[in-house]
Amino acid sequence: AQTVTQSQPEMSVQEAETVTLSCTYDTSENNYYLFWYKQPPSRQMILVIRQEAYKQQNATENRFSVNFQKAAKSFSLKISDSQLGDTAMYFCAFMWTGNQFYFGTGTSLTVIP
Amino acid sequence: GAVVSQHPSRVICKSGTSVKIECRSLDFQATTMFWYRQFPKQSLMLMATSNEGSKATYEQGVEKDKFLINHASLTLSTLTVTSAHPEDSSFYICSARQGASSSYNSPLHFGNGTRLTVT
Numbered sequence: 619a620q621t622v623t624q625s626q627p628e629m630s631v632q633e634a635e636t637v638t639l640s641c642t643y644d645t646s647e648n649n650y651y652l653f654w655y656k657q658p659p660s661r662q663m664i665l666v667i668r669q670e671a672y673k674q675q676n677a678t679e680n681r682f683s684v685n686f687q688k689a690a691k692s693f694s695l696k697i698s699d700s701q702l703g704d705t706a707m708y709f710c711a712f713m714w715t716g717n718q719f720y721f722g723t724g725t726s727l728t729v730i731p
Numbered sequence: 732g733a734v735v736s737q738h739p740s741r742v743i744c745k746s747g748t749s750v751k752i753e754c755r756s757l758d759f760q761a762t763t764m765f766w767y768r769q770f771p772k773q774s775l776m777l778m779a780t781s782n783e784g785s786k787a788t789y790e791q792g793v794e795k796d797k798f799l800i801n802h803a804s805l806t807l808s809t810l811t812v813t814s815a816h817p818e819d820s821s822f823y824i825c826s827a828r829q830g831a832s833s834s835y836n837s838p839l840h841f842g843n844g845t846r847l848t849v850t
Contacts, residue, residue, distance in 0.1 A: 653838060661822065663775075663841035709774060711839075719765065719826075719839055721775045 620645045624722035631700045639695045641710030650714040652693045658706040700729045733829045737842025752810045752845045754825030760805035761827035769822045781808040815849040
């Protein structure tokens with residue numbers, strides 16, 4: 619069975635600062651994909667970034683980047699230059715060839731002006 | 732980008748009645764759609780995987796007779812909550828993966844969710 623763990627239920631960061639959200643997972647699979655989704659108060663799920671497990675290079679999307687450590691089964695999200703609009707729940711997600719997504723428990727991020 | 736439309740966004744029903752929630756992929760075909768349930772300040776819990784033209788696959792602990800899923804076409808899946816009770820009140824979200832079911836590297840696209848309140 620696949621499990622996804624986010625150990626930080628709540629976090630806060632000052633506007634313009636950098637924050638890192640942690641995620642660990644457990645799997646016996648070798649080919650899989652990892653995602654970070656954002657859920658603002660509107661409850662809409664928005665894809666932030668994704669990482670293929672077979673790629674060594676960490677994915678980046680503008681202010682968002684990941685630190686993927688496959689051996690440690692760790693997949694953290696770094697948000698640089700935090701903006702007020704980044705305030706949301708963030709979910710780490712794992713997907714494998716079994717065609718199912720598994721979500722972590724979520725981290726509530728608040729950006730403080 | 733890929734758009735998933737979910738309707739209704741909010742529904743209030745009386746205990747004992749049934750409610751149908753629709754999930755449509757507007758600009759792509761979705762062989763597989765997923766239904767999630769989310770309690771306040773909690774994660775998304777996968778309820779079932781909806782496969783076009785075949786029976787849905789339910790997660791352990793989800794009553795298939797209570798949560799009826801139909802995936803009659805490549806762009807539409809429906810979730811019917813039958814004989815609803817107050818404990819069924821929750822936020823339900825559908826999602827679809829763009830591309831063939833074997834394209835497991837494609838991200839999920841989500842509907843805006845349905846808030847169900849059973850009185």
